[in-house]
Amino acid sequence: MPAESVEDGDIAADHPRERRGYTVLTHALVALVTLAVGLAVGFLATRPSHPGDDSAEAGFLRDMATHHGQAVDMGMIAYANATLPEVRSLGLDIGLTQHGQVNIMQTWLREWGLNPNGSRPPMAWMPDGEESLQDGLMPGMATQEQMEELRRADGKQVDILFLTLMRQHHLGGIHMAQEIVEISDDDDVKWLAQTMVETQQSEMNVLADLLKQAQAA
Amino acid sequence: MSTPGPERVPSTVKVGKTTGQGNPPSGKPGTGRPGGANRPTGKGKGKKGRKITPVKPGGNGGPIAIAVVVVLIAVGIIGWGVWASIKSDKEKETPWEDRAAAIAGIVNYREDPDKSLTARDHKTGPLTYKLNPPVGGEHNARWQNCMGDVYDAQIPTEHAVHSLEHGAVWVTYKPGLPADQVEALTSKVKGKSFSMLSPFPNQESNISLQAWGYQLKVDSADDPRIDEFIRALSLNASVEPGIPCSGGLTTTGTTPSLTGQ
16 A cells, blocks of 8 residues: 555646645644634633632622621521511521522632632722721621620510611612622622522512511501 | 545655645745745655655655644643633632641641540530630530620630631630720621630630631730631631521620520
């Protein structure tokens, strides 16, 4: 085979084969380069590009994890101590939902290789956010004294306090979630924040209705 | 299938001859590929007479070498880009253990031969600890609420140790610490989940920071290592990932919960 082929080649030497040979090689090289470029572009484009340590998304996840944490605290107190069955069940609902979401948010930070604890003050991710802090607490957060009052309350006072504090808490949470939906372009973060906005907005009505009931009871 | 095979061999040879796109190189000697420009003519002549020998080695050299160089450069550039982007991620991901280890004066008890220091069993009633304050060990079934709670009196150690297991940083200070120092500590803890502050009577240093298996003693609330400790260890040091700091007791005093309630 080798000898023959060499001869073949040589005979055909000067035209068609030659071109074809050149073309084959060119194609091979073009294919190689294209493959390399394609792999690289594919790698860079499809690998997740995560928001960084100072991003609004990271700030939101950290702050909302803390904010949610207090709602879990409130919700479980209501679940244990409230008088109206609807309030107990709402406490459980809010507590479980927000506890689950805390862990979603912590997991994202971990996947992004980010510390759950930021180096910037709370709310710094939000334009003018630091001005919304009240005595160091994020919007809607209850003070330690209010939480203690809720813990020590009994009877329908638990219901009233819980519903009142949770309305405030939701208002603050909705505000923060709306802001990140506005300024972020991360699909996951926007999705979760949007569900927070919708859930908590609809719960505002439930909270108001139950508060009337509790006060009337 | 059989045809392309044999063809391939000679065709490579041809390429060697005719780098100049089939046109004899004479036309533009000085163009793009100096190496390729001259060689083909020479090789071509030599080969016309002798069919056998020169097939592979010399003829392929020019264009293939150039092409290979081009490919290598392209792959190199792409590879560098990919590597650079991976590397920047790696730098971001300094594990919290490394960040903790970098804090001057921190003591890591997690590998201590005395395993009782980080034992995790639940025990009812008053317990004694080897370290003051402790960084782990047997503890009460109930934990102290550690949602950025600021306790102005001693809390049961048996509850506080349980909070460490959940990932809390427990900041303690010697009773009698000046009010402005306590105020400075309060601002570092208040409203921050996975942290809590309380006085602790039997400690040596003015201020001590505890996380599960870790301790740092400092003299002043202005010490920058306090923030470093909290940032590195709060929540990260949890040995029960996912559990909250809420749902704990908020009572002060020295008597642990006897009922588990």
